[in-house]
Amino acid sequence: MKHLLPWIVFALLLLMLPWLFPSVLGISILNEMAIAIVFALSYNMLLGQGGMLSFGHAVYFGLGGFMAAHALLGMELGGPIFSVTLIPLVAGGFGLLAAVLIGSFSTRRAGTAFAMISLGVGELLAALALILVSFFGGEAGISGDRSLGPAFLGADFAQDSQVYALAAVWTFVSTLAMYLFTQTPAGRMANAVRDNPERAAFLGYNVQRVRLLSFIVSGFFAGVAGGLFALHYEILTAQNLSTTTSGNVLLMSYIGGVGFFTGPMIGAVVLTLINSVLSHYTELWLLYLGLSFVLTVMFLPQGLTGLLMMHRTPWRRGRLRSLLRPYLLTGIPATLCLFSVFALLEMLHQGSGSVMFFGLALNTEQPWAWLGALLLAIAAAYGWRRSLPSLREAWRSASQEDAP
Amino acid sequence: MIDVLIFATLNGLVTGLLLFLLASGLTLIFSMMGVLNFAHASFYMLGAYCAFSIGQYTGFWPALILAPVLVGGFGALVERYGLRHVHKSGHVAELVFTFGLAFLIEQAVQSFWGADTKNYQPPALLDFPLFTLFGQDFPAYKAFMLLVSIGIFIGLYWGLTRTRTGMIIQAATSHPQTVANLGHNLPLIHTLVFGAGSALAALAGVLAGPVLTTFPGMAATLGSIVFVIVVIGGLGSLTGALVASLLIGLLQSWAIAVDVGMADLLHWVGVEFPPDHPLKDIWRLSLPQLAPVLPYLLLVLMLIFHPSGLFGKREG
Numbered sequence: 020m021k022h023l024l025p026w027i028v029f030a031l032l033l034l035m036l037p038w039l040f041p042s043v044l045g046i047s048i049l050n051e052m053a054i055a056i057v058f059a060l061s062y063n064m065l066l067g068q069g070g071m072l073s074f075g076h077a078v079y080f081g082l083g084g085f086m087a088a089h090a091l092l093g094m095e096l097g098g099p100i101f102s103v104t105l106i107p108l109v110a111g112g113f114g115l116l117a118a119v120l121i122g123s124f125s126t127r128r129a130g131t132a133f134a135m136i137s138l139g140v141g142e143l144l145a146a147l148a149l150i151l152v153s154f155f156g157g158e159a160g161i162s163g164d165r166s167l168g169p170a171f172l173g174a175d176f177a178q179d180s181q182v183y184a185l186a187a188v189w190t191f192v193s194t195l196a197m198y199l200f201t202q203t204p205a206g207r208m209a210n211a212v213r214d215n216p217e218r219a220a221f222l223g224y225n226v227q228r229v230r231l232l233s234f235i236v237s238g239f240f241a242g243v244a245g246g247l248f249a250l251h252y253e254i255l256t257a258q259n260l261s262t263t264t265s266g267n268v269l270l271m272s273y274i275g276g277v278g279f280f281t282g283p284m285i286g287a288v289v290l291t292l293i294n295s296v297l298s299h300y301t302e303l304w305l306l307y308l309g310l311s312f313v314l315t316v317m318f319l320p321q322g323l324t325g326l327l328m329m330h331r332t333p334w335r336r337g338r339l340r341s342l343l344r345p346y347l348l349t350g351i352p353a354t355l356c357l358f359s360v361f362a363l364l365e366m367l368h369q370g371s372g373s374v375m376f377f378g379l380a381l382n383t384e385q386p387w388a389w390l391g392a393l394l395l396a397i398a399a400a401y402g403w404r405r406s407l408p409s410l411r412e413a414w415r416s417a418s419q420e421d422a423p
Numbered sequence: 424m425i426d427v428l429i430f431a432t433l434n435g436l437v438t439g440l441l442l443f444l445l446a447s448g449l450t451l452i453f454s455m456m457g458v459l460n461f462a463h464a465s466f467y468m469l470g471a472y473c474a475f476s477i478g479q480y481t482g483f484w485p486a487l488i489l490a491p492v493l494v495g496g497f498g499a500l501v502e503r504y505g506l507r508h509v510h511k512s513g514h515v516a517e518l519v520f521t522f523g524l525a526f527l528i529e530q531a532v533q534s535f536w537g538a539d540t541k542n543y544q545p546p547a548l549l550d551f552p553l554f555t556l557f558g559q560d561f562p563a564y565k566a567f568m569l570l571v572s573i574g575i576f577i578g579l580y581w582g583l584t585r586t587r588t589g590m591i592i593q594a595a596t597s598h599p600q601t602v603a604n605l606g607h608n609l610p611l612i613h614t615l616v617f618g619a620g621s622a623l624a625a626l627a628g629v630l631a632g633p634v635l636t637t638f639p640g641m642a643a644t645l646g647s648i649v650f651v652i653v654v655i656g657g658l659g660s661l662t663g664a665l666v667a668s669l670l671i672g673l674l675q676s677w678a679i680a681v682d683v684g685m686a687d688l689l690h691w692v693g694v695e696f697p698p699d700h701p702l703k704d705i706w707r708l709s710l711p712q713l714a715p716v717l718p719y720l721l722l723v724l725m726l727i728f729h730p731s732g733l734f735g736k737r738e739g
Contacts, residue, residue, distance in 0.1 A: 262647070
């Protein structure tokens with residue numbers, strides 16, 4: 020019962036969210052989240068669980084998506100007609116096929132060599148996508164109509180909310196399947212090969228075959244995500260299998276935390292929110308995203324999930340309350356510092372004229388605006404630094420085990 | 424036909440040697456620290472942008488020196504306060520860090536310099552055709568690029584094999600512990616090499632800015648190609664980097680110049696194909712179309728069949 024609880028919560032969340040955010044935009048963001056969750060989880064099968072850093076995971080996402088778009092287009096042009104609930108399966112199958120082909124040579128080694136091959140394959144496909152027009156559709160891409168298949172339980176999937184229901188079911192099933200994979204001997208061996216390939220080889224395991232199996236399963240679920248993407252947007256372009264998309268999924272997984280199964284899910288949710296909400300408020304959102312990614316790699320190698328999980332010990336010992344004061348003492352100057360740095364960046368970006376920043380009109384022509392922001396940034400940074408030792412001390416005493 | 428080939432060869436040499444300026448720093452940094460620096464091409468882009476901005480006040484020539492110095496200093500700071508911090512989390516984290524840095528620099532350039540192409544022109548002193556062959560001009564600026572690149576290559580070769588500093592750097596790549604035991608400051612060497620590599624990349628950017636256009640995507644267009652070069656040449660091999668740079672430069676230049684397609688080839692063998700054939704994209708492929716694909720194809724083939732590259736040592 021205990022390990023069923025997270026799944027029940029997850030299912031309830033998937034069920035409740037469309038009632039909480041019923042607007043067109045809300046449903047659309049939820050769909051994007053579902054797609055991102057499946058994609059990021061499939062990516063973490065490689066990076067987190069298999070130790071394979073890929074710079075070309077969008078290949079399987081994109082190829083699956085294109086296949087799904089062709090299947091949708093085929094219904095329009097007199098091809099086989101089937102329920103669109105099965106589209107992700109078609110896409111996943113194609114992603115799996117691509118993963119079998121490419122994985123057969125790319126999984127021979129992990130580490131830098133694997134990363135390089137994945138980058139090469141990714142760039143190769145991205146360049147080919149612009150040449151092979153009949154499959155990838157060139158500049159215009161491939162678009163299809165998702166409402167042409169036979170109705171399923173009375174839904175024809177013309178509406179975004181119906182697509183959400185479909186995406187939610189597929190997301191739940193895929194997440195469950197990927198979690199169960201980590202519990203199988205193959206999933207366990209993937210971890211072993213990640214941590215010590217030589218030892219695994221000495222135990223008699225074929226290291227490449229272990230990696231290949233993870234790679235293929237990962238390719239399948241990346242394809243499923245691509246299929247959901249095709250259903251949601253009804254169009255695929257070469258952009259979807261470019262290295263930008265591959266980089267994006269790396270960002271999601273890393274910011275969420277690659278060491279945890281739930282990490283990429285949290286990363287996917289956070290990044291989708293940033294993507295669709297923050298971009299309304301500032302033109303510099305990609306800069307902030309890059310900044311937070313670099314800072315995450317430097318100071319939070321375990322990602323956001325790692326940050327949350329760190330608090331398990333203090334929580335178990337009932338010491339979480341003792342952390343509140345040091346957190347506030349550090350958090351206030353840190354927030355002020357970031358606030359003023361962002362103000363400086365926004366002013367720098369604006370160049371001339373005034374810029375609205377949290378309801379504050381900053382005039383870039385006025386030297387005091389620059390000076391004020393700069394002084395505040397320096398003062399807050401000083402306060403931030405001064406507060407760190409006491410935070411460290413409080414953290415140590417809260418998470419230390421009591422002497423028996 | 425012969426005039427096209429000659430110009431393709433000259434342009435290929437210019438591109439190839441430019442690529443070498445980037446690849447040499449990248450491969451040196453890799454052999455010393457084991458990090459494939461994703462942000463290397465970003466330093467190249469920063470070089471071009473800095474030179475453009477500095478050049479508006481001082482003109483081209485001071486910018487040619489100042490921009491690489493500035494970017495080199497920035498690179499040294501990145502190594503000292505960024506990369507060294509991440510080092511303890513392992514190679515994958517380092518690779519991810521440089522990837523994030525490349526993303527960040529691209530966004531920063533787009534935010535503060537703008538997304539448009541900058542009007543970065545070659546200096547007036549070099550803005551004339553050096554010679555005219557078959558009615559086609561060869562700009563003096565390209566000859567200047569060629570000259571600087573060759574000069575840097577000779578200087579680098581001499582510096583690494585004939586000077587004391589070069590010897591220490593070489594020793595630091597092969598026997599880091601011994602070098603440290605002899606009392607050399609190994610972390611400082613790393614910082615300096617990283618800074619010097621970044622400065623070389625920036626110099627390439629200053630040179631290439633006027634020819635290959637200065638825009639926020641310039642790092643991404645060249646970055647992967649430079650990776651291809653260091654892998655094909657053999658990771659850590661300077662000779663390999665030179666050969667592979669020239670190979671890729673010439674290959675791409677020739678492929679664009681020679682307009683031969685599958686259709687011509689099939690026609691020559693005596694096979695015709697219907698224009699509405701389902702595989703028509705493949706039958707219609709031509710060499711100029713394939714030019715951007717060739718380096719990656721070469722990379723994948725190399726990694727499959729001869730993973731250590733042309734001049735690389737066997738992997739340990």
